[in-house]
Amino acid sequence: MIEHLLSCDDLDAESATLILDTAAQMAHAMSGREVRKLPTLRGRTVVNLFYEDSTRTRVSFEAAAKRLSADVVTFSAKGSSVSKGESLKDTALTLQAMGADAVVVRHPASGAPHRLTGWLDGAVLNAGDGTHEHPTQALLDAYTMRSHLGRLEGLRVAIVGDILHSRVARSNVSLLRTFGAEVTLVAPPTLLPVGVDTWPVDVSYDFDAVLSRLDVVMMLRVQAERMNASFFPSAREYTRRYGLDAHRMSRLPESALVMHPGPMNRGMEIAASVADSARSVIVDQVANGVSVRMAALYLLLSGHKGGAA
Ligand code: ASP
Numbered sequence: 233m234i235e236h237l238l239s240c241d242d243l244d245a246e247s248a249t250l251i252l253d254t255a256a257q258m259a260h261a262m263s264g265r266e267v268r269k270l271p272t273l274r275g276r277t278v279v280n281l282f283y284e285d286s287t288r289t290r291v292s293f294e295a296a297a298k299r300l301s302a303d304v305v306t307f308s309a310k311g312s313s314v315s316k317g318e319s320l321k322d323t324a325l326t327l328q329a330m331g332a333d334a335v336v337v338r339h340p341a342s343g344a345p346h347r348l349t350g351w352l353d354g355a356v357l358n359a360g361d362g363t364h365e366h367p368t369q370a371l372l373d374a375y376t377m378r379s380h381l382g383r384l385e386g387l388r389v390a391i392v393g394d395i396l397h398s399r400v401a402r403s404n405v406s407l408l409r410t411f412g413a414e415v416t417l418v419a420p421p422t423l424l425p426v427g428v429d430t431w432p433v434d435v436s437y438d439f440d441a442v443l444s445r446l447d448v449v450m451m452l453r454v455q456a457e458r459m460n461a462s463f464f465p466s467a468r469e470y471t472r473r474y475g476l477d478a479h480r481m482s483r484l485p486e487s488a489l490v491m492h493p494g495p496m497n498r499g500m501e502i503a504a505s506v507a508d509s510a511r512s513v514i515v516d517q518v519a520n521g522v523s524v525r526m527a528a529l530y531l532l533l534s535g536h537k538g539g540a541a
Pocket of ligand 1: 360366399400452453455493494495
């Protein structure tokens, strides 16, 4: 097993499958319990280090660590010495001195989690770095697809929207390809990254043209906070061409899943009626996130110096 979880590129099919299978065991172990806690990481400390806003990921990692009985310290950059200009390195050395066994980090700079591995003895888990990667999101997405559709190999998945700014898209492309799924990116040309032609995917500018052959449609948020220019004429025009509304959903095959990593811009990339429909597995994605993060913490900490109990 790997030492840190930084990028889906570091996972081969075997280690990624191990994480999903362990997550399934975690979910099973939790299901019948009155007290939803396993003693596995008792006495270990997990630090959540968040330099960017987060709802789902932060709460999910926190719940995962607590369900494994670890001590959890959550540190958000707002209200800490980071706002006084403390560097990532000094923050890391402080965490190291406190004996963090694992650090879960979200940072606006791509590559920040990788930098941390040079300063910490514990395991580092990337909870989203800039526009680079968000590996636990891709793992929980794969888990959700596998649990609904029974397989990943050969699935036809479209990832639709703001690919340019999306670490979710990058992690999903990598992991889905490792599992043998076929990925199509659907976006306006302005929201596709330079060099996308070298990615192992198909690219389409026409959402309507791909709908009828999909097993999964994954909608992405338009990331206005990362946009320093205008990438499309108007929100209305974007929704008309790339939004998933009830009409487009009706053209998907009967069994196709609708996914979104959240937070959603309801009414923009996804209609509220679609997000709340029976096809949508968005709430399952959130629930599965806890099991997947439990698995990642467990596997990394049990492989790490000291081992888990
Ligand atoms: N929550 C995801 C992320 O942190 C997706 C998003 O923000 O749109 O990357």
